Amino acid sequence: MSGYTGCKRYVRYLGLFFLPILAFAVFMAGCNNEGGENEGKPAQLAAGVPDSVKKIAEERGLSEKDVEAALKTYIPSGKFDDYVLFASGGHSGQVFVIGVPSMRLLKTIAVFTPEPWQGWATGSAETHEILTSGDMPIGEDRTLNWADTHHPALTETNGDYDGQFLFINDKANARVAVIDLRDFETKQIVKNPNTISDHGATFVTPNSEYVIETTQYATPLPFYEFASLDEYKEKYKGLATLYKFDREKGRIDESASFSIELPPYWQDLCDAGKKVSDGWIFCNSINAEMATGGINEGNPPFEAGISQREADYLHIINWKKAEEVFKAGKTKELNGAHIIPLDTAIEEGILYFVDVPKSPHGVDVTPDGNFIIASGKLDTHATVYSFNKLMDAIKKGAPEKDEFGVPVLAFDDVVEAQVEIGLGPLHTQFDSDGNAYTSVFIESTLAKWRLGPPIYNGPDPWTLVEKIPVQYNIGHAVCAEGDTVSPDGKYCVALNKWSIDRFLPVGPLHPQNFQLIDISGDKMELLYDMPIGVGEPHYVQMIKADKLKPWLVYPEVGFDPATMSVDPEATTVGNEKIEIDGNTVRVSMSAIRSHFNPEHITVNQGDKVTMYITNVERARDATHGFAIDGYNINLSLEPGESTKVEFSADKPGVFPFYCTEFCSALHLEMMGYLLVKPGPGS
Ligand code: K7E
Numbered sequence: 001m002s003g004y005t006g007c008k009r010y011v012r013y014l015g016l017f018f019l020p021i022l023a024f025a026v027f028m029a030g031c032n033n034e035g036g037e038n039e040g041k042p043a044q045l046a047a048g049v050p051d052s053v054k055k056i057a058e059e060r061g062l063s064e065k066d067v068e069a070a071l072k073t074y075i076p077s078g079k080f081d082d083y084v085l086f087a088s089g090g091h092s093g094q095v096f097v098i099g100v101p102s103m104r105l106l107k108t109i110a111v112f113t114p115e116p117w118q119g120w121a122t123g124s125a126e127t128h129e130i131l132t133s134g135d136m137p138i139g140e141d142r143t144l145n146w147a148d149t150h151h152p153a154l155t156e157t158n159g160d161y162d163g164q165f166l167f168i169n170d171k172a173n174a175r176v177a178v179i180d181l182r183d184f185e186t187k188q189i190v191k192n193p194n195t196i197s198d199h200g201a202t203f204v205t206p207n208s209e210y211v212i213e214t215t216q217y218a219t220p221l222p223f224y225e226f227a228s229l230d231e232y233k234e235k236y237k238g239l240a241t242l243y244k245f246d247r248e249k250g251r252i253d254e255s256a257s258f259s260i261e262l263p264p265y266w267q268d269l270c271d272a273g274k275k276v277s278d279g280w281i282f283c284n285s286i287n288a289e290m291a292t293g294g295i296n297e298g299n300p301p302f303e304a305g306i307s308q309r310e311a312d313y314l315h316i317i318n319w320k321k322a323e324e325v326f327k328a329g330k331t332k333e334l335n336g337a338h339i340i341p342l343d344t345a346i347e348e349g350i351l352y353f354v355d356v357p358k359s360p361h362g363v364d365v366t367p368d369g370n371f372i373i374a375s376g377k378l379d380t381h382a383t384v385y386s387f388n389k390l391m392d393a394i395k396k397g398a399p400e401k402d403e404f405g406v407p408v409l410a411f412d413d414v415v416e417a418q419v420e421i422g423l424g425p426l427h428t429q430f431d432s433d434g435n436a437y438t439s440v441f442i443e444s445t446l447a448k449w450r451l452g453p454p455i456y457n458g459p460d461p462w463t464l465v466e467k468i469p470v471q472y473n474i475g476h477a478v479c480a481e482g483d484t485v486s487p488d489g490k491y492c493v494a495l496n497k498w499s500i501d502r503f504l505p506v507g508p509l510h511p512q513n514f515q516l517i518d519i520s521g522d523k524m525e526l527l528y529d530m531p532i533g534v535g536e537p538h539y540v541q542m543i544k545a546d547k548l549k550p551w552l553v554y555p556e557v558g559f560d561p562a563t564m565s566v567d568p569e570a571t572t573v574g575n576e577k578i579e580i581d582g583n584t585v586r587v588s589m590s591a592i593r594s595h596f597n598p599e600h601i602t603v604n605q606g607d608k609v610t611m612y613i614t615n616v617e618r619a620r621d622a623t624h625g626f627a628i629d630g631y632n633i634n635l636s637l638e639p640g641e642s643t644k645v646e647f648s649a650d651k652p653g654v655f656p657f658y659c660t661e662f663c664s665a666l667h668l669e670m671m672g673y674l675l676v677k678p679g680p681g682s
């Protein structure tokens with residue numbers, strides 16, 4: 001509870017400032033509440049259902065089931081959720097943080113899209129730098145300020161979430177971001193220099209040694225070299241990139257990262273092996289036909305061309321071997337990145353294929369690592385591959401090769417089971433009792449089915465147990481820690497693409513629908529619908545809330561979130577000043593309830609202004625904003641945070657600056673003036 005001791009320390013600061021008594025009173029009221037929530041008052045257990053409750057249910061037309069669902073999801077004021085969802089924000093480019101079972105939105109983490117509330121790339125030099133470091137490597141305007149986020153991946157230790165970092169990909173531009181879960185802020189964005197779109201990202205190896213990213217739509221390698229579609233087979237490539245994660249630094253180390261060249265088969269989702277299958281990666285693909293579309297030229301459209309064959313290829317990649325080959329220098333360099341050529345990958349035994357029926361999408365490894373489950377979107381089955389059988393088949397030698405020379409294992413040698421689950425299966429999660437949960441898109445259900453030995457040793461292995469309808473068109477599903485080595489069961493959430501009639505109409509663009517499902521009983525029960533009114537989430541991970549240990553305030557005053565350390569340039573109390581040197585102006589500013597210091601900044605038109613602003617507060621939630629009207633600048637300064645603002649004072653006039661977070665009774669008075677004297681030519 002650093003915020004609590006912070007209050008006491010802040011009382012000392014108060015002597016230094018002349019603050020109106022009112023603001024002080026409001027502040028101390030805030031202090032008194034600290035550490036108060038969730039403190040152990042004895043629970044008041046309801047003894048039977050009182051008539052008043054029955055009356056409410058009657059008046060509101062609620063069934064017994066509705067009341068039960070309400071009780072299972074209600075979190076009283078000041079109590080916390082048991083689980084946290086990290087949801088991709090789709091084309092909002094962000095990540096949503098949601099509590100389970102309440103399904104309350106706790107935060108949107110700014111990632112690839114400027115976000116003014118958090119001051120993300122809307123004024124602070126540090127966040128602007130992080131965002132633009134993922135810009136396009138070519139072109140006159142390299143700006144990328146939107147993204148299509150698909151798959152978040154929490155860091156893992158021995159295959160279990162450890163709550164330290166979160167990765168997420170941008171499908172639209174092949175970027176990967178790193179979010180630090182100490183302050184829930186994006187720390188790094190990496191643009192793949194050789195691929196333009198990704199999808200099989202982000203997935204981590206069991207100790208987060210690597211973050212996996214595969215290309216979605218094949219393009220020439222590198223992506224900005226031109227090759228006509230007639231040269232598709234020769235010039236277009238897929239790429240699996242393994243980004244080395246440096247946990248100490250909390251950053252991807254691009255110099256220790258490498259890619260593996262793949263045929264242009266449109267690699268889709270991936271999962272890393274775990275336990276027995278640690279060291280391997282499994283990725284689906286959907287265009288073994290190598291169709292190039294061209295409906296306007298009389299060719300079959302992509303959707304038909306890509307669905308001609310009965311099967312596509314599951315890619316089986318030995319990443320430990322690939323790492324050895326990379327370290328031995330058997331790579332080519334392209335745009336500063338290391339690539340293992342396809343021929344080398346084949347020779348070294350890094351890459352194998354096996355058929356997956358009917359345009360597969362998801363691929364998911366069971367918690368024990370023994371099975372790999374792949375689902376064909378146009379199939380009614382989930383196909384289960386045995387890891388041991390795959391290894392035996394590799395040892396035995398593949399009977400066939402694809403047209404690039406990649407060994408193709410015999411399907412019948414490696415399949416453990418094909419489970420009939422429904423039309424359009426996509427993604428699979430797991431519980432702690434040997435069950436799998438597969439989202440079934442076309443029929444809009446979540447299907448629960450039994451795995452087989454050794455992970456499930458009861459009666460009727462590899463059979464469907466039950467299906468629950470969802471509203472509507474489920475994409476991914478997530479269950480509590482359901483893709484780790486130790487799933488929790490309890491809850492799943494169906495991530496539905498369409499909501500149609502579930503919410504009050506808000507115009508033709510409908511929200512997505514997250515549906516919370518209780519899986520703890522014999523029957524799955526739908527508990528709650530949560531509209532997602534911004535972007536289209538794809539994948540989500542659900543972590544136990546107590547694994548997250550976020551800071552409540554920054555650990556020291558002057559902290560720079562970009563470096564996660566005290567900025568030596570940060571303004572300290574008593575050192576507020578304005579230094580002018582020719583046409584450069586340096587402002588050292590502090591922010592505290594309820595004033596900025598300095599309050600007047602007078603510069604000449606054309607001056608280059610750099611401001612170091614520190615929020616010197618130590619109280620929890622005492623955030624200040626800093627906006628300059630007309631200069632397109634807004635920051636969020638969390639307690640202890642220091643940030644840098646750079647701008648050119650190119651517009652003459654008088655520009656109020658003010659605090660954009662309602663921080664105290666005298667918040668409106670927390671302002672100042674930027675006075676820009678016109679230059680000689682204006
Ligand atoms: Cu939407 Cu995982 Cu990108 Cu399936 S993906 S739904």
Ligand code: CUA
Nearest residue numbers: 659661663667
């Ligand atoms: Cu500081 Cu409002």
